[in-house]
Amino acid sequence: MNSSISERIVTIRSSLPTSVRLIAVSKQASAQAIRSAYAAGIRDFGESRIQEAASKQAELQDLPDITWHFIGHLQSNKAKKAIEQFPWIHSVDNLKLAQRLDQLAQQLGVSPQVCLQVKILPDPTKSGWSVPELLADLPTLNQYKNLQIQGLMTIPPSGLNDPEILNVFNLNRELAKEIQELNWSHIKMQHLSMGMSGDYELAVQAGATMVRLGTILFGDRS
Numbered sequence: 001m002n003s004s005i006s007e008r009i010v011t012i013r014s015s016l017p018t019s020v021r022l023i024a025v026s027k028q029a030s031a032q033a034i035r036s037a038y039a040a041g042i043r044d045f046g047e048s049r050i051q052e053a054a055s056k057q058a059e060l061q062d063l064p065d066i067t068w069h070f071i072g073h074l075q076s077n078k079a080k081k082a083i084e085q086f087p088w089i090h091s092v093d094n095l096k097l098a099q100r101l102d103q104l105a106q107q108l109g110v111s112p113q114v115c116l117q118v119k120i121l122p123d124p125t126k127s128g129w130s131v132p133e134l135l136a137d138l139p140t141l142n143q144y145k146n147l148q149i150q151g152l153m154t155i156p157p158s159g160l161n162d163p164e165i166l167n168v169f170n171l172n173r174e175l176a177k178e179i180q181e182l183n184w185s186h187i188k189m190q191h192l193s194m195g196m197s198g199d200y201e202l203a204v205q206a207g208a209t210m211v212r213l214g215t216i217l218f219g220d221r222s
């Protein structure tokens with residue numbers, strides 16, 4: 001890619017509805033690249049490794065209005081750091097992790113915003129709830145009052161064609177609506193975190209409220 005980070009951001013931003021939050025996925029990107037994106041107006045950054053994020057966050061402390069989003073698979077032993085470093089966690093992918101995060105949030109006196117990661121289609125390569133598992137766990141999740149459950153995150157299995165990907169995103173939106181209509185006291189479904197560099201246009205078409213874009217902004221990762 002020959003265009004600069006800021007040019008790419010301007011182009012993509014202008015193609016997105018204003019209601020869609022653009023999360024710049026900066027994993028493997030340098031603090032300097034994050035500064036360029038920041039200068040182009042990005043305030044939401046996504047990282048998938050706690051350790052890698054920590055060093056960049058330390059380097060970027062002079063940019064206090066960044067909102068950091070954790071988007072990777074979170075191991076239980078890193079849950080505390082995740083809550084300390086990230087106000088948003090998109091990848092809460094099982095009940096045990098949710099319970100742990102809720103306990104830690106209470107101890108730390110914070111209330112992180114989270115998305116529940118769901119596998120709309122079976123996918124052995126990813127973590128996340130299956131749809132029936134998620135529906136069964138909702139009464140328990142509703143008791144985790146230190147978490148602000150904001151919606152669903154999904155990643156389609158690889159190898160699907162565009163209509164199939166669109167279908168996954170549409171099903172995710174319908175699932176969120178179905179959950180919302182059950183009127184939980186502590187589960188909100190106002191956000192759909194879906195869409196990456198290769199499929200974000202389909203995700204937006206299906207109603208994504210947050211897209212997570214890495215490669216298309218920062219270039220290929222090694």
Ligand SMILES: *Cc1c(COP(=O)(O)O)cnc(C)c1O
Pocket residue numbers: 025027048071072155195196197198212213214215216
């Ligand atoms: C890496 C990653 C992204 C960004 O992927 P790109 O294809 O580079 O846009 C989005 N979401 C998650 C969960 C990721 O791990």
